[in-house]
Amino acid sequence: MVNCESSRKNENNWDHFSIKNILHAIALVLTFTAHALHALKAESIVVAELDCPESTTCTTCTKKPLCSWSVELQACVNTKLLRAPQSNLQQLIIHNETRCPRFEAVNKSSVAGVSFKYTVRISNDAEGSVTAFLAGSTITCCIESCDFRGSVVDDSIVCVAVRAPRSYFADGATALISYIYVMIGDRKLRFDDDADHYYTIYDRDCPATSAAEANDCATCLWTDGGYKHYLKSCPTGDPCTGPYWVYDKRDADGNEKLRFADDDLVRVRCAEIGILSVRPLYAPRTGSGTTAMTITVRNHRMLAENRTVTVAVAGRRCEDPVTYDDQTITCSVPQHPSSVAAASSTFAGPVEVVYTPTSSSSSSRSSSTMKTTRFALRSSETVGFVDPETISVSPTCGPASGGTKLTVRGRFLDAGNAVRVSVVSTESETTAETVVMTCDTVSRDRHTIVCRTNATVVRHRENSSYRYNESRSARVKVQFDGGPIRYVQSPASWTVCAAGDAALDAGQTFAGTVSGGTAVPVRGIRFSCLTDAQFYVRDRDGGAATYQHAAGCRVANDTYMECRSPDMQHASSSVGVVPATFPDFGVRAWYCGEGRASDLPVQLQLFRSSVVRSPFSLYADPVYVDFEIRDGAIVISGGPSSTSGRGYAVPDVTVRFGNSTGACQVTSVSRHEIVCRPTSTTAATVLDHLRRVVVTVGGDGGYACDVHKKITEHRKDGRGGKLLLFAGVTLFSCCRDVAIVSAAVLLIASIICVLLLRAVTKNRYVISVDT
Template identity: 20%
Template sequence: MNVARTRARGTGGGVADVGWSWRTVSSGGVKYVMPGQAQALSCGGGGASLRSGVQGEVQLTIRTLPELPAGAKYQCVWGSAPPADALVTATGLTCMTPARAFRPPIPPHHDHVLVPLAVRSSETNKDFVSRNFAFYDCSRHNTCGSCVRSDWACNWCVYENTCTHNASSCRRTVISGENNPSQLASHGSGFCPRFRQEQTPLLAADGAKSELQLLVENLPVPRVGQLGFQCVVSIEGATMLVGARVVVEDEDEPEGGSSSPATTTSSASRPHHRRVQRVVCEPTVYRYESGEGEYEARVTLVWNRDHVVDARPLTLYKCGVLGAHRGHHDCSLCVTRHPRYRCTWCGAACRYAPHCPSLPGVAAAATSAVAPLPTGAHHQEAPATASDARLAQCPTARIDVIQPLAGPLEGGTLVTIEGSNLGLREEDVRDNVFIGDVPCRVHEYHVSVKITCVTGPAPTQGGSGGSSQDLQFPVSVTTPAGTTKSTVKFTYTNVSVTGVWPTKGPVSGGTVLSVSGRFLNVGSNVSATLDDLPCVVNKTQSSSHRLVCVTSRMSPSSSEGGKEGAGLPRTARRLVVQVDSAVRVLAEPFTYTPDPRVFELKPLRSPWSGGRLMTVHGRNLDAIQAPRITVLLHDRILNSSACRVLSPGQMECPSPHVNRQVLMALMRERRDADAADGAKAEKRASHKVSRSPRQNYADSVLLDVGFIMDNVASVRNLKHVLHSSARTSLLYVLDPTYKKFPNGIKLYKGDTLVIEGVNLNLASDESDVNVTIGTRQCNVTSLALTQLVCTPPEGQPPPTDELGHATDTGLPLVVVRMGQNLRFAIGHLRYEMIKEYQFPPEAIGGMAFGGLFLVLVSMVILVVYRRKSNQAEREYKRIQIQMDTLESNVRSECKQAFAELQTDMTDLTADLESSGIPTLDHRAYVMKVFFPGVVDHPILADPKLRMNGCSPAMDSAMVQVNVASLLVVALTGRMEYMTEVLRLLLLRLIDKSVATKHPQLMLRRTESVEQAGPSLFLLYKAIKHQVEKGPVDALTHDARYSLSEERLLREQITHSYVVSTDGGRTG
């Protein structure tokens, strides 16, 4: 018997140990034990329960029940029901169960509800013990299995198809529950009509007519007037009612006995074969709309329309989805599916085999589609030769995804290749994956759709040494169907590390380091270490030029002397960044400093809205890059705010905002939790000083303060370091409230400005408050509990708010800011000061503006005049300088030209005098004038004796010309006669020309015998001498002393005369 002990006061005032036990006496009740109760009552063998619709008695058996004082009673307390007096019996106590109105309803999908039952003494009004009591309802079960396996005394009526506690209500077959003390002949779930447990998975192809076969046992035989069996198939919320028939067959009994519990009682008389019941659902087409490859439907076997026998899952599948990856049909994935799916590749897609009429043997496959497969037949693997034959029909591989697309030159990158038709087995692709010509070692393989391989080092350039340039290669995969190369290329990159920031951090670690470099986000595995201390890489915040990692704590053994803080600061000798197989080292990148410490925090008051600037004094505060101040409730962070480091010993932090309602709810929750534990409540009551949070009065709470400084744990809560609560706690008080000006506008008459409010100085002083009038400051001179006094500027500020935005009223806005979080718009301020002059300010402004305008116009005119004068003077001086320069240049050139002319004339005359004018002798001159082109003529020969002979006629033009020349030479002394002859010849030619239409030529040559050579020679020599006395361009023939302006060489070229010699002779 389970016994729980409690203490009760006896009649004599002493204390006695009393043993308790209880039992129910109502019909239909069972004993039930609830585990896990530290102190509980016991009922007979273990617990208590009662049918939910029954009100009965619960009897508690007590071995030694102490007597109560006069007038005191024992009471039974049922949950929230009023206490009921217990009846003292000879064996203990008897309690009545509460009325149904005080019982909670049984939740849906449950068959019981638990109600706590406690025993109480009216003298002390305290509960001795408590135990859960169960009220159950058997009718909540609608199947035989759940009914008989329940924790209560339930029975299943087979033909009534109901679960009940009263077995006598069943007319025919009754199966008693496994927890029912009254065990009938049919006891336990082994006698329930159900499916056999050793069946293979039930499969049906989507869109194919399938015949479902279900192995069952203990089926009832429908009586007269009852309907037979039917299969109810539930698919995506819809149900199908399919007719069914029962087939009874003989099956050999396997050695080891039957699995049915119903036959275990007569093993001695067990036959060697048994009758097997099989339910066959009519052939039906099943479909589902989901895009998944498999969908789990449910088949429920019912009889007599609503009597449920059992239910089991039915797997519907689509070969088109099972044989596809990423929306693409995959032949290799299709043919490697388990043979039970009967998927095959045909028509460039994966299909259910009976739906492929072009395949051989389909007729047999279609026939077997509705025939039952033997048990275990679905799990037989296809022979390897059959797989190879099916693979021969598959297309080449296709590569869809390569991840990552870059890695270091040293290799070691884990590359994932996804696609389709990537082989049937790992052996198909092993040693057949390459990046360019570099093998990629297969690390992991998923049939047909995914290959994970490790890259090798990049090929070297030039045959020696490593490559420092980025290299790109396609990824190729070779399968028995062929080789496929990716269109996207994998890049080998040269990873580099150039720097790190920050360069120091606390010894506790947690510093976020930013490592700069190139290609730091490539590869599959990136790690970093500071000497031998790991730096945890955050890949989500890293990029190609930035690697983010968090430093780890440096253990005391890592520092000198093995003591924490000894040998600090300590500089890490190197930062090692490893990207796959690439290792890069940075020398002396980081310094470990002692953890920061906090000595003082002030001020120690803050409004609920926070934002008050507090000064923190400590040591090594600059080792943290982003410190934050926190407020805590029982070591639970309520809120935080960012701090600003001013120096290694000082920083500024705004007080965090605290939600008052949330804080109060957390405090109430903590008080309720503490009140549940009586021992803790008494302990708290014995102490007058409570721990955080400390509530001094209704509107203020004292909260602990801490700091988030990387991984430094010593400052997480200052109360664990600075034990004085006066320096480690922050008092949160009510926010100040500043009242607005009446009607939104206040008149200012030249005195101080007073702003009314409430709780103005509870958590602030003059330095925390900032008052602005428009964009001008109002100097705060006094801050009291209900008043703020400040001195406005002498003149009325512009009509704006503190940010410079114009107001609607045309007056400056008065704004009070307290800290960083509180802002109060008080209203608008209008200046009404005593005026010394009655002259309208508009007129004064107009006059001032007019005078200013005149002054500006005069200044502009003066500036323009001065500018024009200076410009004219500068222009005059510039022209004068140019004229002087030109005059000087002309003077110099004239002097030089005159001198050169005198020299040139002297040189030319001397040259002509020395060389003279070249002339021909008389003989040569006569030949060139009268007989051009004739070298030798008989007339010039020596006279000889002429012999008689014949000469040819003068029929040649050349001969005629020569005769004419000879006649002219002969008649040179008789010019009158020669002229007459020429006149007669001319008249004859004229007459002849008149008679004919063709003109005639008399004088074929008209050379002058005048001597023109000397003048021409002198002209040639003069021009040549003039041109050649200066430089001449060899390509363009432009000359410095050219006679033509078009051929004048205008550039000043430094030149010198060169004398050419050839063989010692002057050229």
């Protein structure tokens, strides 16, 4: 009997293979086909993107991948598109730059009326295959028209002799330039150097030695807009031509000479005749001054002979151009008023120099078409018209004697040629500003100007220094090219320090606490020019070791600074007994703008050989035991042996509420107590619940302690205990019935939960067994 189940199973498998697998195979074939078409398309795109025909010489062609040079076609072709070369032409396909044949004109000049043979030397043809191919080809030499035969002689192509009649020089020209090329069959022979196509015929005999020495001539070849351009210019001192200009414009292949109008503008783009540099690259956009531009042009003096020079900078006319030397032009660009500058949309652009023939140039011996032709040079660099910004200056002060190195920072600070920095002041809004001191420029770049101040040019008050707190009183002023003026923005004021060093007043006393941070007032003279001032105290451990403790100072004005007492918690063992005194202390600071730091002397030391000053007094940190509320004020009491109130003052103390928000202003400090009053924003209920305050002496990092409210003792009364006991019994009696009912409910609920849990567990067990 046939096993139907087995047959059906095989049938299902076959159906699955025949449908799904065949579809899968078809999909794979389509995918591979698509990939192949994509690869073929990509390859064709690569071939198209190679653009081998754009290369017109063997050297440039073989530098490209997949490009080869055909000597037979004198063209660059795609290597993959080449047909299988015939054996006799196999070596005429060049794949490597080093195997490219070289063609070079042997002589490039002759004299009118004398016959000459244009000769091209063949080189880099070790196997002679290229020479043999040329020898078997039809060679035609072309001078404006193709009507001269040529042939291969040894390793050169020699054209038949031709002669230029002297009648060609009737217009007074001293030289003629002819374009000569060689045809191999119907293909133009490609030279590596296009200059070999240009042949010069002089109106006089010019020995080769003289021509070689006449290296002042400039020759330019460039391609622009699908045209080939040739320009040659010689100076007045050239022994062969004298002052001479010739310009030739042809189609891209060089076969057709193009005519142009006499007043055409020719834009020259080559290395021999071009703008080398332009300075400055940034100029003030607005103002009432002018910016001097310096433009360096190769062969400028020769180009400028018998020609008028005009210069434009980013579209703005540069006035009064002057030739400084053989290659330098200087001119001035006027700054525009703000209204005119705002209307202009051009803020940057290249420099363009245009050479236009003058009327006297008609007597020169250049070709007649050159008498009115203008030539323009354009710079690769651009000049931008900008608005300089002076953002900051450091340091912010300096001595009246000068010598401070100022550094001004900002944007476009290299705009223009000249910059002048000065410190100016005005006594009032109605008076003109006065130059306090000048600052000689040391260096500058895009973002910084560095200058050094000179001595002040105004009189200063005796034993003081000018502190200009208002922006109109004293500012650092920067002026660019005599035009736009900028004042430093930060800081807006600058300090000129009077002659002499800073000093401390005599007779002052200084004190602090062990934890430090308390205010130490310091008075003296000439503080305005101090920076990074520190109040220090030195102590010794009984031996040779010396320890210094220091804290910072803030200069308020020329005669007052506020220092902080240093932290003396880690001082030597002598601090264990306080109060203590330290005779070795003082203020050390840096002098702004001078780069030196020193201790400030006491003023009387300037006149006496020795002066005794009070030592620095150090007191223990205060101790506070409790506080109480009196008439709405918080009174914090010190201990019986406390030194509270010594070494600090009201501004050094702050009081914070320990368990609530609110502020308390300290009104008085004495040896026994601190009094502070809550501010108007503090709620009245805060004081009723206040149990703790935090007292800080010396600010952050200083001394802090918790002070609790004083406990007031009340009279004992036994009736209170009896009353509490009675209340407890009464509460139990009232709540007894409720408690009993609650306990019963909880017991019944517990029993029900246990029964339900057992039932669920049993059901689960039975199901597990049956399964």
